[in-house]
Amino acid sequence: MTSAQPRLQMRETVSETLAAMENQQPVAIVVGAGPSGLATAACLKHLSIPYIILEREDCFASLWKKKYSYDRLHLHLAKQFCELPHISFPSTYPTYVPKTDFLHYLDEYVSHCQISPLYKRSVESAIYDGGSEKWDVKAMNLSSGEIEEYSGRFLVVATGETADAFVPDVERLNTFTGEVNVVSREMVLPAIASTKANVVVFENGKSHPFDTIVFATGFKRSTNKWLKGDDYLLNDNGIAKASFPNNWKGKKGLYCAGPARRGLYGAAMDAQNIANNIKMQLLM
Structure with a gap:
């Protein structure tokens, strides 16, 4: 095989996936629009991989934007360890970023990376179809009450550890x-x-x-309610079974971003690893 052939194959793959996206058939389905999901979406877009991102709430980063984080909250690690992929914190930000600045950073991140989550979509089931080799996802549109169906070769669980x-x-x-x-x-x-x-x-x-x-009883994972056939990626507490640094990769195109208890730094690493691995799979 000549060196020109892989490049041609890549262009054809991207062209096919772009066409699929127009027909509401994304290559990757990301569940969750928290920092982990946003980071994954940005990395997929950076590699020109079409995706959709489904979010149960009516905004991204709902745990930060709504009542589950207090106003005086600061990131507990220095800002260089909390940046999401491809965009750094402004140099004017303090070492330990306060909640208000972090939310502004996320707003700019979503805008710059052109991330457009589908809000008020509560995933009801995600099942791998061995025939089509795709993940079939059903989500309730909480605005209309209708069940919507999505299909993609890859599924990224980015719902975090505090879903319910x-x-x-x-x-x-x-x-x-x-x-x-x-x-x-x-x-x-x-x-x-x-x-x-x-x-x-x-x-x-x-x-x-x-x-x-x-x-003050905390939260619990919701993934086990809708992710079918996963007995190898996440445990009962929603934490990755595999140890770092291989915590992000499952089987059959299933990935998880952010559940290894390594904070924003770990979520950013997961997102980049996932996007790079998906790109490699598309080129095979």
Whole structure:
């Protein structure tokens, strides 16, 4: 094979995948538009690999933009270890980037990389079709209530470790007249036994009126609800089974970005490894 043939093959592959994208048949399907999903999308676009990104919420980086991160939050690592691929933090940013600056960085990242997630799409199932050698994904459009179907050769799980809020079973919780929130796991008072109107009864027998209940019980993975046939990539806690640096790659075109507990630095590495591996698969 001459050196010209691989380049021709690459051009044909990209042309075919671009045509597939126009017919709503992306090469890669990314589930989750948090930092891991955004980084993966940027790396795929950088290599001209068509993709779609499905996000359950109505915005990207919802854990950062909504109520699950407090206003005074700062990245706990120096900024050079928290950059997403291809775009650095502005030199004017402090070493430990505050939440407001990080959100501005993500806004610029999405704009510059032309990332357009499909919002309010809750993935119901993802099944590998051995006949077509593609992943068939069904997602609920939360705006219309309709089930949408997508198909792609590659599937990237980028839903993170905090997909679903964990709310404990509390007797008559539905009768509580105040607000109920869930935050990351922290130390709390004795467990709640029951509620009535705005009164909370604890297991030690004491009761007090409250306007708001904040469950500091953390979150749990949702992937096991919709990803079918995965017994090798993620464990029951949503963490990659394989150890670093091979935590990102599964089988049959299945990948995961960010679940190795290595923060934004690890997510950025996963995203680049995934995109490079997909490109290599397309050229084979």
